[in-house]
Amino acid sequence: MERQLHIVVLLPHPDDEGIIAGTLARHIHNGTPVTYVCLTLGEMGRNMGNPPFANRVTLPMIRKQELEEACRRIGIQDVRMWGYHDKTIEFEDQEKLADRIERLISELEPSLIYTFYPGYSVHPDHDATGAAVVRAVERIPAHKRPAVHCIAIATGREKLLGQPDAVHDVSEHVEQKIHAIHAHQSQVQHLLGNGTLDDPAFRAKYSREPFWEYRFND
Numbered sequence: 001m002e003r004q005l006h007i008v009v010l011l012p013h014p015d016d017e018g019i020i021a022g023t024l025a026r027h028i029h030n031g032t033p034v035t036y037v038c039l040t041l042g043e044m045g046r047n048m049g050n051p052p053f054a055n056r057v058t059l060p061m062i063r064k065q066e067l068e069e070a071c072r073r074i075g076i077q078d079v080r081m082w083g084y085h086d087k088t089i090e091f092e093d094q095e096k097l098a099d100r101i102e103r104l105i106s107e108l109e110p111s112l113i114y115t116f117y118p119g120y121s122v123h124p125d126h127d128a129t130g131a132a133v134v135r136a137v138e139r140i141p142a143h144k145r146p147a148v149h150c151i152a153i154a155t156g157r158e159k160l161l162g163q164p165d166a167v168h169d170v171s172e173h174v175e176q177k178i179h180a181i182h183a184h185q186s187q188v189q190h191l192l193g194n195g196t197l198d199d200p201a202f203r204a205k206y207s208r209e210p211f212w213e214y215r216f217n218d
């Protein structure tokens with residue numbers, strides 16, 4: 001994994017970063033600064049914890065603290081919460097959202113952006129976030145654009161998108177990754193089930209992080 005000038009991660013939900021936590025930990029270990037923009041506070045998360053310790057009123061505050069803790073565990077120092085409402089990203093004014101992302105890109109000048117692949121990421125917030133990133137990056141002249149590497153989670157993604165452009169082996173950071181996912185106490189059951197790192201199949205699954213590069217038309 002090459003060292004980058006700066007990496008920006010744009011994902012809609014606290015806990016989405018767990019999917020690529022190994023990659024982010026490795027970049028940080030290599031000395032690349034990472035900024036994570038989480039668009040919502042995940043207020044609509046289905047789980048209130050097990051046993052329940054949150055309710056609809058307290059869940060956003062709890063998820064904010066969980067996200068801060070998860071980022072600490074990954075080593076991310078710049079976390080920004082944009083405060084959109086969970087499950088509403090697709091209804092935001094898409095041009096305004098792209099404007100905001102464009103301003104972020106001019107502020108940080110990242111060489112690489114991680115987001116969801118629009119249309120292949122299952123949840124409407126995931127698709128809408130990826131689409132807004134593409135819309136913002138598209139406006140930048142081709143030679144100045146950061147690379148956009150996408151997470152795709154749709155079933156049959158290889159059939160739809162072809163083989164991933166990169167598959168990161170993050171086995172050296174897999175403990176750290178699972179530890180970071182465990183920071184999302186209200187969601188951990190939903191995220192990891194009963195899996196543990198003692199199970200070789202679980203370890204193998206979480207040690208591999210595939211990415212598809214978004215290809216612009218010009």
Ligand SMILES: [Zn+2]
Pocket residue numbers: 012013016123126
């Ligand atoms: Zn999500």
